[in-house]
Structures are given as C-alpha cells and as structure tokens.
Amino acid sequence: MKPDIVVTAHISAPGTMPTLEREFTAHHLWRATDEKSFLAALADRVEGMAVGGHRPIDAALMDALPKLKVIANFGVGVDSIDLAAAQARGIAVTNTPDVLTDEVADLAIALVLDAARGMSAGDRFIRAGKWTKGGMALQRGIRGKTLGILGLGRIGSAIAAHGEHFGMRVLWTGPRPKPAARWTYVADLVELAREADVLVVACPGGAATRRLVTAEVLAALGPEGMLVNIGRGSVVDEPALVDALKGGILGRAALDVFEDEPKVPEALLAMENVVLTPHIGSATIETRAAMGQLMIDNLLAYYAGKPLLTRVV
Ligand code: NAP
Numbered sequence: 001m002k003p004d005i006v007v008t009a010h011i012s013a014p015g016t017m018p019t020l021e022r023e024f025t026a027h028h029l030w031r032a033t034d035e036k037s038f039l040a041a042l043a044d045r046v047e048g049m050a051v052g053g054h055r056p057i058d059a060a061l062m063d064a065l066p067k068l069k070v071i072a073n074f075g076v077g078v079d080s081i082d083l084a085a086a087q088a089r090g091i092a093v094t095n096t097p098d099v100l101t102d103e104v105a106d107l108a109i110a111l112v113l114d115a116a117r118g119m120s121a122g123d124r125f126i127r128a129g130k131w132t133k134g135g136m137a138l139q140r141g142i143r144g145k146t147l148g149i150l151g152l153g154r155i156g157s158a159i160a161a162h163g164e165h166f167g168m169r170v171l172w173t174g175p176r177p178k179p180a181a182r183w184t185y186v187a188d189l190v191e192l193a194r195e196a197d198v199l200v201v202a203c204p205g206g207a208a209t210r211r212l213v214t215a216e217v218l219a220a221l222g223p224e225g226m227l228v229n230i231g232r233g234s235v236v237d238e239p240a241l242v243d244a245l246k247g248g249i250l251g252r253a254a255l256d257v258f259e260d261e262p263k264v265p266e267a268l269l270a271m272e273n274v275v276l277t278p279h280i281g282s283a284t285i286e287t288r289a290a291m292g293q294l295m296i297d298n299l300l301a302y303y304a305g306k307p308l309l310t311r312v313v
Pocket residue numbers: 076077078097098100101104150151152153154155156173174175176202203204205208209212230231232256257279280281282283
C-alpha cells in the first residue's frame with residue numbers, strides 16, 4: 001500500500017505532482033474546504049508532508065498530524081516552517097539545496113546587470129515609443145565596481161564568483177568569518193554597504209535576519225548604490241527601501257523577493273530605477289524539476305528507512 005502524505009500547495013515543477021501521486025496517496029491540503037476536518041481524517045496515518053509555497057507550517061498544523069515524522073520542503077529556504085516546533089516533536093525537515101544554486105545566482109547577476117545597464121528600462125523606453133524622440137539616458141557599468149554580498153552561503157558564493165567574472169571586487173558579510181572563503185570579510189553590514197556599489201542579499205529569511213537591511217544600510221549604499229534582493233523580502237526594511245529610493249538616498253534596486261508576496265509596494269511600480277521580478281530565482285523548468293525530485297527523494301528515503309538526503313533539522 002502506498003503511504004499517505006499531505007501536500008500543502010500545488011507545486012509548479014514539471015513532473016512533481018504526477019510523481020507524488022504515483023509514489024504516495026497524496027492528500028491535497030490546498031484543496032480542502034474545511035482544513036480541520038481534512039486533517040482530523042488523516043491524523044492516524046500521515047507521517048510525511050510535501051511543502052510548497054509560503055503557507056506557514058506551524059506548531060498547530062504539526063499537532064493536527066500527530067504521526068508526522070518528515071516535512072519535505074520544496075525550496076532551500078525553510079523560513080515558513082517552525083523548525084523549533086518540528087524539532088520539539090521529533091519531526092525531520094528537509095529542503096532542496098544545491099540543485100538551485102546556480103540558477104538563483106544567474107538571476108542575481110542578471111538583476112545586477114539589468115538595474116545597472118537599464119535593460120528593463122530600455123525595453124519600456126522602446127515600447128513607449130520614446131526612442132524615436134531621442135536616445136535613452138546613459139546607464140552605469142559594473143566592471144571595476146565593488147560587490148557586497150550579505151550571506152556567503154551556496155548562492156552567495158556563486159554570486160561572488162559571477163561578480164568576479166564581471167570584473168567586480170567582492171566583499172561579504174555574515175555571522176562569522178570563513179577562513180576558506182577567498183573574498184574579504186567585512187564584519188559590519190553598514191561598513192560593507194559604505195564600501196559596496198552593489199549590495200546583494202543572499203541570506204535566509206526568518207527572525208534572525210528580519211530587516212537587517214535598515215535605512216542606515218541603504219543610506220550607506222548611497223545615491224549611486226544599488227540593492228539587489230534574491231534572499232527573502234523580510235531581510236529588507238521595505239518601507240525604508242521605498243523612502244530611500246523616493247528620496248534619492250539609494251540609487252537603484254532590483255528585487256526578486258518582497259515582504260508580503262505577491263503584494264509589491266505600489267510606490268515601486270512607478271519607479272524607473274527599480275527592476276522587479278516575481279520570485280523567480282529558481283523558476284526554470286530544469287531547476288524546478290530537480291527541486292521536485294529532491295523533495296520526493298527525501299520522502300522516499302524516509303519511507304525506505306534510509307538516511308534523509310538533505311536534512312535541515
Ligand atoms: P545557505 O548555503 O545556507 O547560505 C545562507 C548563508 O546566509 C550562510 O552563509 C549563512 O551564514 C548566511 N547567514 C545566516 N544568517 C545570516 C545573517 N544574520 N547575516 C548574514 N548572513 C547570514 O543557503 P543558500 O542555498 O545559499 O540559500 C540562501 C537563501 O536564498 C535561502 O535561504 C532562500 O531564502 C534564498 N533563496 C531565494 C530564491 C529565489 O527564488 N529568490 C531561491 C532559492 C533560495 P553561515 O554560513 O555562517 O551560517
């Protein structure tokens with residue numbers, strides 16, 4: 001008999017939903033009209049959960065499934081899962097690292113280039129019929145500029161390597177220096193922002209990083225500076241970002257993630273010096289398929305009594 005699992009959201013990855021349906025008896029929480037009775041009916045037998053989207057996976061949800069033993073997240077960021085609550089209940093949590101690293105880093109550097117060189121702005125310029133009336137204003141190059149990375153993990157390191165390839169000097173900050181890292185560590189984020197022309201946020205979300213990028217950090221980046229966020233919206237003080245861009249305190253921004261997705265602050269929509277993408281860091285057919293497979297492989301490992309492949313807690 002196939003094991004019963006709960007799937008919290010539709011996961012938009014080629015092959016993932018059909019494979020989940022093939023390997024497991026998948027119960028779709030996102031389709032339930034009455035979640036309480038939906039979960040109560042499964043409480044005696046569900047040990048696995050496949051998690052997509054940003055719905056909080058909190059203690060109450062875990063308590064509704066007392067046999068739950070493994071939560072397999074679709075994505076590397078696990079900030080929507082209450083990890084302490086999972087640990088306290090002996091529930092393992094897995095994620096999908098590595099398979100998405102290069103894709104997200106590619107988007108980050110594309111955002112740096114777009115915000116600096118004005119590709120999206122140029123596209124709008126042509127479509128608005130402005131080119132026939134004169135050329136577009138000169139933009140900024142990135143070669144020889146300083147790239148600051150907030151969070152030198154897998155993705156941050158790949159972005160740093162890209163930055164080097166584009167002739168940028170790379171500095172970074174994080175909770176602790178890494179002796180093996182080949183880029184210079186700057187302990188203080190404000191100091192890093194003062195040194196950097198471009199600051200890329202590549203750290204996780206959650207309480208520890210909430211609004212690390214303050215008005216002071218944005219002011220230190222300055223009117224010629226650029227903020228790029230591919231980490232989590234919660235890491236940036238979004239109202240302060242809007243104010244800094246409005247007031248010319250910060251020059252440009254390129255954002256893939258936002259505090260309250262899919263809501264984007266209205267003020268940003270009208271700004272020519274801002275590039276916006278709808279959380280698409282990992283959103284390619286190839287990478288989403290690999291993420292879906294890794295999430296499923298973790299569930300299969302659990303049910304086969306094997307070690308989990310990519311366990312977070
Ligand atoms: P990772 O390898 O765990 O790297 C995270 C890095 O952030 C680590 O180096 C960590 O430092 C650092 N960090 C932790 N707390 C920090 C803090 N307070 N200040 C500064 N740095 C801090 O994870 P990853 O695979 O690179 O992924 C990073 C994040 O990218 C994910 O958590 C997710 O939020 C985001 N992401 C976004 C997209 C997208 O579509 N935009 C896609 C995938 C991932 P230590 O090494 O010292 O612990």
